[in-house]
Amino acid sequence: MSQRNRRVLVRAIDDISIEEVPVPRPGDNELLIRSTVIGVCGSDTHAALGRHPFIDLPYRPGHEVVGVVVAAGEGAEDFAPGTRVIIEPNLYCGQCAQCRSGRYNICRELKVFGCQTPGGMADFFTIPVDRVHRVPEAMSDLQAALVEPLATPVHAVAKTGDLTGRTVAVLGAGPIGLLVVAAARHAGAARIVATDLLETKRERAVRLGADSALPADAADLVAQAHAVLDGPADVVFDCVAREQSMAQAIDLVAKGGRVIVVGVGAPGPTPIRLDLVQDREIRIEGTLMYTSDDYRTALDLIASGSIGTDAIITATYPLEDAAQAFAASLQPEHVKVLITVTAP
Structure with a gap:
């Protein structure tokens, strides 16, 4: 495997660069994932503009991620290399009253992968195995990239x-x-x-x-x-x-x-x-984010064909053009801008 690992670093909306960092190794109960498609979220552009109340600059984005498993740490072997996955980016403690009641989306210690921690807008990243979902075989990567954005509305509607x-x-x-x-x-x-x-x-x-x-x-x-x-x-x-x-x-x-x-x-x-x-x-x-039930509903809704990618996705950019992708996301005519990653 190539040891090159490019990762997007956002210092400001006009200061978005690519840093090179080591390819991480998966720890226990973690997966090493190669990114294939990453969405640029409205929260990403708000943060880049210095307007997000809960994301500090600089930050390393990427919470709407589709990828492929490269390697599994001990305890994560159920996900074989080559498995396509999407991530559920809410990182929760599992101990607070909200988590114990099943509402881990509002965990007292909640951190969001790619917002408060380095994210998946990179060639490779690691993430706990319980934060991933398999992508159905018949679903394209572009369709899968809409599951995370759809899960938030699904959760809001369910409320x-x-x-x-x-x-x-x-x-x-x-x-x-x-x-x-x-x-x-x-x-x-x-x-x-x-x-x-x-x-x-x-x-x-x-x-x-x-x-x-x-x-x-x-x-x-x-x-x-x-x-x-x-x-x-x-x-x-x-x-x-x-x-x-x-x-x-x-x-x-x-x-x-x-x-x-x-x-x-x-x-x-x-x-x-x-x-x-x-x-x-x-x-x-x-309403904040979602839980795994909302993810499954979103997966089913995308798989049904009810939401066409052409109605939502308006532009794609390669990882090296992440700055242009952020700029495009700020243009009113765009809806969802995606970043694609070519296998090294």
Whole structure:
């Protein structure tokens, strides 16, 4: 095996480089994985811009990773070399009350691979064996690259309970918003309206299951959305998480309804109308990442063919062009940008 191991280092959005580090050796219960496809997440670009509240610069990204097992440490031999895998990047303690209840996605000591630890935007990396899932044989690497991004919307939708026959509004049609639309439709939502500033993204939202997609800056947005849904939304998913989108969410949701905050908010306070929250018994709830159940649901949904890669993936770049991939991800017309790694 080649001893060359390139790894992306992000110091700032205009200072993204490739460092060369030794190929790691898998420890007990670890796998050595060769990366094949890595997604550039919105959290990656937020961090590169210095705007992510929980990722410090510099950092070494890569939490949306598809790869191939190269070697297994003791205790991880169930994964033979050549096995294609995706990673579940939440690294949890397993001991706190949240972990013991099965909610390890909000572990008290949670670290995210590729956010608070060096990630998989590299030729090779190691990761605990319990953090990987096998890729079905019939699934392409590009399809597999959408499983991790889809798992977050699957988890967000699952938090609302049974969506069958209910109405939904999705604010923001970036990668997560588009996949929330798909997950909500899969979960049985009766009618879905999405919003975004860009017409191209609104068109994608309709392709993925929205009944209508409206300009996010429309002066009469609430009235238009209520017309599509035949009344206020039972559930609003805020995939933007800014003051304006939260204000829209409060106005869009029905009395007794629920607002799920999916997007990563900016550091600091965000004003909301507490008088309306109280008077209308609106429930506002955050959602973070996913658990293995959400991963399995996302795998099944991708495998079903319900979500085409062409509706989400808009560009690919080789690893050596990671800086260009980050720059492309900041362009409004792009949805999901991927980095591909050629076997050394």
